[in-house]
Amino acid sequence: MCRHLGRIGPPQTLARTLLDPEHGLLRQSYAPADMRGGGTINADGYGVGWYPQGPGDGAGPGGAGGTPVRLRSARPLWSDTSFAALAGTVRTGAVLAAVRSATVGMPVVETAAAPFTDGRWLFSHNGVVRGWPDSLAGPASALPVRDLITLDAPTDSAVLWALVRAGLRGGTDPAAVLSGICEQVEAAAPGSRLNLLLTDGTTLWATAWRHALAVRTRDHAVTVASEPTEDFPDWTRVPDRHLVVARPGRHDLYPLAGP
Numbered sequence: 001m002c003r004h005l006g007r008i009g010p011p012q013t014l015a016r017t018l019l020d021p022e023h024g025l026l027r028q029s030y031a032p033a034d035m036r037g038g039g040t041i042n043a044d045g046y047g048v049g050w051y052p053q054g055p056g057d058g059a060g061p062g063g064a065g066g067t068p069v070r071l072r073s074a075r076p077l078w079s080d081t082s083f084a085a086l087a088g089t090v091r092t093g094a095v096l097a098a099v100r101s102a103t104v105g106m107p108v109v110e111t112a113a114a115p116f117t118d119g120r121w122l123f124s125h126n127g128v129v130r131g132w133p134d135s136l137a138g139p140a141s142a143l144p145v146r147d148l149i150t151l152d153a154p155t156d157s158a159v160l161w162a163l164v165r166a167g168l169r170g171g172t173d174p175a176a177v178l179s180g181i182c183e184q185v186e187a188a189a190p191g192s193r194l195n196l197l198l199t200d201g202t203t204l205w206a207t208a209w210r211h212a213l214a215v216r217t218r219d220h221a222v223t224v225a226s227e228p229t230e231d232f233p234d235w236t237r238v239p240d241r242h243l244v245v246a247r248p249g250r251h252d253l254y255p256l257a258g259p
Contacts, residue, residue: 002098002100002127003126004025004226005018006097006197006199006204006223006224006225007223007224008199008222009093009220009223009249010219014048014087014095015084015087017223019087025046025098025099028042029042030043034226042076042100044074045100045108046098046113047070047097047098048072048115049068049070049096049115049122050068050090050095051068051069051201052066053092053093066201072111074109096124097115098124103128103155106155107153107154112155121168124196124198125156125197127194129159132189133154133159139163140159142166147162160181160196163184164177164181164198167181175205175245175254179207182207186209192209195226203245203247204222204224204247206224206243206244207243208240208244212226213238214228215244215246216236217251218232221248224244242254242256243255
């Protein structure tokens with residue numbers, strides 16, 4: 001069912017954010033705590049997107065408003081020693097990363113791994129759309145044909161990204177985009193799990209929809225993750241059907257509509 005994580009705050013290495021924590025994304029790739037029946041491990045690839053540090057970024061979020069760098073692989077995160085070496089040298093103040101457990105029938109390929117990206121945006125989906133692909137035919141019919149024939153992969157997550165991207169291009173507020181898509185997909189595919197995670201390098205937007213999500217605000221940083229990465233009491237479990245809007249040093253929760 002995948003696991004994902006976003007962090008914005010004072011710059012630190014990718015290793016410190018993703019690999020070093022006791023229950024960081026590395027451990028969640030082979031020993032997740034809350035898959036809710038969506039598989040047992042996340043061995044079907046991983047992806048990391050980060051915003052490079054610029055001159056004068058100092059202690060603030062790195063690359064704010066810039067274009068992120070993205071790395072994806074169809075290999076399990078634990079098996080990629082080259083990423084471990086890279087992660088110890090790259091410092092950033094803003095990152096979004098995911099490990100993948102492919103839904104049965106969907107391809108295990110590099111391009112199916114989150115994060116998806118366009119311009120300054122990074123996006124991830126943790127969950128499953130019920131009744132795929134027929135259930136998304138209605139929502140997807142409103143997309144430009146070009147967007148459909150250039151999907152990263154034939155997966156539910158890639159179509160969700162195309163829907164999110166279309167809303168963002170139309171100038172809609174990101175919180176409203178994610179909220180609207182959760183409601184639209186729930187109507188078309190009842191019972192779907194729709195934890196969506198989006199960032200532009202300065203803000204994190206995330207939904208909890210039938211799946212686990214937690215947020216931690218500490219030391220001028222904020223982390224949103226499928227599961228707490230460390231056993232600290234300052235993690236807040238996000239209630240189901242809620243939206244998180246998070247910036248360095250603070251986060252807010254808003255209820256989402258829907259049954």
